[in-house]
Amino acid sequence: MKAKHLRSFIKIIKTPKTVYLFFLALLLFSFSDKKGSDPYIFPDLEHFPKMPVDPENIPTNLGVELGRMLFYDPILSKDSSISCAFCHHQEAAFSNAPMIRSFGVGGQKTRRNSPGLFNLAWGMSMFWDGRAPTIEEQVFHPVRDPKEMALNWSEAEMRINRSSFYPTMFKRVFGTEKADSILISKAIAQFERTLISSNSKLDQAIRGEIRLSEAELEGFILMNDQTKGNCLHCHTTDADVLGTTGEFSNNGLDGDIYDHDTIDRGLGGITGRKSDIGKFKIPSLRNVALTSPYMHDGRFGTLEDVLEFYSSGLKMSSTIDPKMEFVHRGGAQLSKEDQQKIIAFLHTLTDSVFITDPQFSNPFED
Ligand code: HEC
Numbered sequence: 033m034k035a036k037h038l039r040s041f042i043k044i045i046k047t048p049k050t051v052y053l054f055f056l057a058l059l060l061f062s063f064s065d066k067k068g069s070d071p072y073i074f075p076d077l078e079h080f081p082k083m084p085v086d087p088e089n090i091p092t093n094l095g096v097e098l099g100r101m102l103f104y105d106p107i108l109s110k111d112s113s114i115s116c117a118f119c120h121h122q123e124a125a126f127s128n129a130p131m132i133r134s135f136g137v138g139g140q141k142t143r144r145n146s147p148g149l150f151n152l153a154w155g156m157s158m159f160w161d162g163r164a165p166t167i168e169e170q171v172f173h174p175v176r177d178p179k180e181m182a183l184n185w186s187e188a189e190m191r192i193n194r195s196s197f198y199p200t201m202f203k204r205v206f207g208t209e210k211a212d213s214i215l216i217s218k219a220i221a222q223f224e225r226t227l228i229s230s231n232s233k234l235d236q237a238i239r240g241e242i243r244l245s246e247a248e249l250e251g252f253i254l255m256n257d258q259t260k261g262n263c264l265h266c267h268t269t270d271a272d273v274l275g276t277t278g279e280f281s282n283n284g285l286d287g288d289i290y291d292h293d294t295i296d297r298g299l300g301g302i303t304g305r306k307s308d309i310g311k312f313k314i315p316s317l318r319n320v321a322l323t324s325p326y327m328h329d330g331r332f333g334t335l336e337d338v339l340e341f342y343s344s345g346l347k348m349s350s351t352i353d354p355k356m357e358f359v360h361r362g363g364a365q366l367s368k369e370d371q372q373k374i375i376a377f378l379h380t381l382t383d384s385v386f387i388t389d390p391q392f393s394n395p396f397e398d
């Protein structure tokens with residue numbers, strides 16, 4: 033949420049009109065047709081791999097709506113100043129572009145760059161270091177993180193249970209008025225699972241609706257050519273359109289500097305294994321033109337910087353991914369022209385339907 037939005041939101045919640053609005057929302061919610069508790073219908077995703085489902089938390093229409101409200105409600109931060117959307121903006125594919133690090137409660141800087149949020153339902157683990165195994169588990173982190181929302185969960189539960197409208201919503205979604213951290217995380221996770229990006233130019237081309245330009249097609253071929261970009265082992269863009277294998281990898285950003293305590297060890301910081309130091313989750317390249325800056329620490333401001341890095345800036349280290357085959361010569365040595373073609377292809381992964389879809393927007397601003 034932009035400061036402007038935040039201000040207008042705070043203004044809204046201070047006026048008595050809001051009380052009225054909330055009651056109206058509650059009324060609509062209570063009397064909405066039976067479909068509310070029906071399973072949420074996901075879009076037709078023929079060219080996607082099968083979406084994994086969590087039988088313990090099947091999204092329903094009402095559950096997703098509840099999760100959406102919680103995602104946009106600053107009630108889950110210590111001083112009620114920020115919501116999840118403060119660092120995850122829809123227009124930036126739910127990343128915090130163009131911020132390098134995000135600011136949490138009290139202006140504290142987050143340790144890492146906020147990734148975009150989409151197609152999380154296929155994610156095998158959450159965060160750059162994979163420290164949360166599921167989407168549900170992920171939700172616990174930002175709320176209590178002192179650098180993000182800084183609210184302890186018992187206070188969060190109390191606030192939700194004291195609210196004039198959330199208990200009724202929880203009753204309708206989960207059959208109990210008493211919200212606890214598990215149900216709050218389930219509701220937000222239901223909303224997060226619906227954040228599906230499947231309408232980029234590439235998707236439209238795969239569905240035969242449009243054709244890619246010559247340069248875009250050449251960029252695609254260069255990325256998948258093992259003697260050229262050689263990106264395909266990690267960022268899948270052909271048969272598997274998710275844009276990532278979802279694995280962890282050290283792509284050669286740094287050499288062996290990991291003995292310093294201040295260095296971000298990535299996966300190694302979680303598993304404690306030396307062999308995992310410097311490995312980070314391979315990000316999807318979907319919507320990448322919208323989510324600058326790049327990498328876990330936001331070190332590159334532009335896609336040109338990223339392509340320059342893969343061409344000639346790779347560093348050897350003891351945990352480098354063996355799939356970074358060109359590291360011994362500093363990179364793929366792509367010509368400037370080829371780098372531009374790859375960038376042209378990366379722009380075809382932008383999904384303008386996703387970033388303007390009203391079902392993912394701030395429900396308090398409708
Ligand atoms: C203060 C800014 C901030 C707020 C507020 C915030 N996040 Fe994030 N979010 C981040 C940062 C930074 C990361 C990356 C952290 C990491 O990987 O260590 C992240 C990562 C994530 C991820 C992992 C995505 C992936 O692909 O691995 C998800 C999902 C997510 N946030 C959802 C949420 C939800 C839900 C909320 C609200 C309950 C929230 N965030 C609140 C900054 C924020």
Ligand code: HEC
Binds near residue numbers: 328
């Ligand atoms: C061996 C696996 C691997 C290969 C091959 C690879 N990448 Fe990556 N890529 C990664 C990892 C891991 C990251 C995140 C690294 C980090 O932040 O520490 C990343 C990050 C990126 C990012 C930044 C995305 C973001 O949201 O911050 C872009 C863009 C990118 N890669 C493009 C490419 C291109 C183009 C190629 C081919 C020239 C390529 N990658 C080859 C593993 C790989």
